[in-house]
Amino acid sequence: MTEPRARSDPAFDLLGLYEEALPEVYGYLVARCGSRELAEELTSETFLGAVSACRRPDGANVSVPWLIGVARHKLADHWRRLEREERGLRLIHEPESSDPWNEEVDALVARQVLDKLGAHHRAALTLRYVDGLRVSDVARHLGRTVHATEALLVRARTAFRKAYPAKEGSDD
Template identity: 35%
Template sequence: MMEHSGESDDATNSVAKGASSFANMYDTHVDEVYRFVHRRCRDHALAEDITQETFMAAMRRTDDQPEITIGWLLTVARNRLLDVMRRQSRYEGKLRLVGVAQTTGHDTALAERLRVEGALGELSVDYRLVLTLHYIDGLTVPALAEHLNRSVKSIEGLVTRARRELRAKLDERVDGESAEAGGSDG
């Protein structure tokens, strides 16, 4: 009977340590994740929802991988925001088909943003992360190096390669759209 009690204490301590670890990770990163999402969507409620979903995913993941990094959290948050934006874009597209919505300059900006986000989505996680943190969040190369635990030279090279790859992906998308537009004439 005593052994069972000891095992129960070990399990309770393990759960308490896991909860404490998650709480520390949450407290450390929640504001940064929220700001990251809010800067992209400019919607307080949506940013809160996506931040909550991101940390729910982290909570589920802590069983598999006890150390959750800020890079992982920001990638999850960005992917969830992209999912929402895609759903919203499809919905607005359906409304336009039935003549409910007006086409505006905002639609063009949204289409361009989705094109860039789509191209970013085709990049490796490292490339996406470094471009997002550098160009959207405004982190300097030295700040990126510190944030990602890498040397400044390594980050400079990574940013250069990531930019080159993004440019190639965007060019592929433009070429693909031109081919589709040209093919519809024939």
């Protein structure tokens, strides 16, 4: 009588990649969300998602770039949750005094300004300008139409301009 063979868990293959991928995934997230605690939480969600994907019958081909993509989705999901919680959307229609999109932006100040914005604005601006995604890709990540995303980016840039401190010595 033959003994039944146990099929190995495909998630064990992920263990070999874990040491290489962990700093990449965590570094990606902490650079975009600015919070160690949040980055740690999203990193664990990313790897839990990878384990689930590995165990599916069609099993994902897990690699570091694939995990970064999962992390990007987890971060976008987080921002969507925050957006729902902060649902108080405000349209800002004030004259633009300074346009940091056409100037050199101080990265540290920009990070602080992004942290002050609503989650929906922060998500759109980060995906578009930090990650360099096309508007259509930003729309897909945020679960919006391209036109809604373009409008969101306009509002987000306006909110960013308003919150971005004017350069010292400017005439504004």
